[in-house]
Amino acid sequence: MDFIDNNFSRHSEEMIESSTKGLNLFEQTDKADYPFANIVLVHGLAEHSGRYDTITSFLQKNNFNVFRYDQRSHGKSEGKRGHLTSVNNLPDDCKIVIDMAKTQFPNLPTFLLGHSMGGHTVLKVATNYPGIVDGIVATDPLSISFTDKIDGDPEKYLPNQLGKGVNTDPRVTAKYNNDPMNLKEFTVGLMNTLMDSAADLKQDLDKVVDPILLLHGEADGLIPVSDSLEIYQKFSSKDKEIHVYPFLMHEILNEPSRKWEIYQEILNWLNKHRY
Template sequence: MTTPVRHGQGTLATGQYWQGWAVPDPVGVVVLVHGAHEHGGRYAHVAERLGATGYASYAPDHPGHGRSPGRRGDIRSLAAAVEGVAQTARAAADRHPGVPLFVYGHSLGGLVALQYLTGTPHERVVGAVVSAPALDTSTATPAQRVLAPVLSRVAPGLGVLTLDAETVSRDPEVVAAYRADPLNHTGRMVARTGTEIMLGAAGMPARLRDLRLPLLVVHGGDDRLMPPSASEVVRQHAGSPDLTVRVYDGLYHEPHNEPEKDRVLDDVVAWLDAHRGS
């Protein structure tokens, strides 16, 4: 028998839009944290898959993304995105008392999730899934590292980087839907968002040392947008005694949107099931 999933939506105190997929008597709650230039609605199929096995899901749209206010593609600051996750987690915890919480962050959302988890996460957070985290800064030149913070201050809306939709998935229908989605930001990444990602990634290794929560890290082996070396940063620096890193050969940037997505999501659900009693 299929578990009924009930969709809801609202606005956080920050002004950000959120949406949720609730199920009766959930065994756990997952806060979904989306990547750059997309929005929480692109995770509806992930939420449906989680809901089928008893997990409720909630997803905020970052500042400047999806249905949240702000300049398109501009997260304002990493702290602002983290606060959206924190408020969503608190609201989800209030709606489902006594139920374990998880965080599932992809790409920029993986960086945001790790920033949240290495700060002051909700006391009921028992683990996290991190997908293709935005932690690789190897392509930034020394000049870019110096100039990025300056540009972020004086020209925060300046377009500095184009994200190729073809790198998202090997499924042409996913790529076409991505391009046609009016809630996605199809322009260049703006200077402020790029700078926040670069600075957040640079500071993450030191933060990860004190992280003790169980972690599942997933990454596409042929990810051309964020190379698998980004997940190695978590493997090398996280203090978590329970850490699993899975690299799926041949997959692109969004493992949850690849032709093999069912296998990936089955692995995610199995990991959640094994950790919800932590």
């Protein structure tokens, strides 16, 4: 295990350069006192890393260093708000944070946890950079269904209507809608880039060889559970699991009725794979 200096601040924030020169990402790190492993946490479309404080605290208290960041054009990161131009931007940015975690703690295993568009990001990391991490957890990932392009100016903005299928608890949905850091709109270009990326992923699923855990809410109003059931079958990973949760919607990590149970399932899987 790495030597740990107990004088370090357990929480830190900084701007780091993305995979595009001159464009910076907001990154925050929460270090465990006696870490067993690192985990890079990747948020979904139109949200930001601050929405993952609760699971970050849970993982940190269970001896994981948590590295999370706002994906480009989201949250406190730079870039034209809600815009995306390349299918490789998201996985390449994620790789920078992975490399950062592994540089700081080279003797610890490193994992990925991504939700929704973040789940798509970590799956793209798996296809583009196999073996770079020790395991991947993807929750309700944007994967293969959405491949039909939208006509129009790539810089035209579309309203964010994602809140309708987010959570079974209306209080969580209201908090999502009222969060000033969440994007209220995003561009046609972002959606079309994600659709291009999903089409690429659909062709590359057999390149996924890392240990992987897929989690999905059966009542997800945004990403159909059939997506995860299909992609699971196409992974080449010998070590793979899928858990489907009846009645839960898209944000299973924020579902008040079962989130602690789901956190524990994730922790159990991570602990099995950190040796």
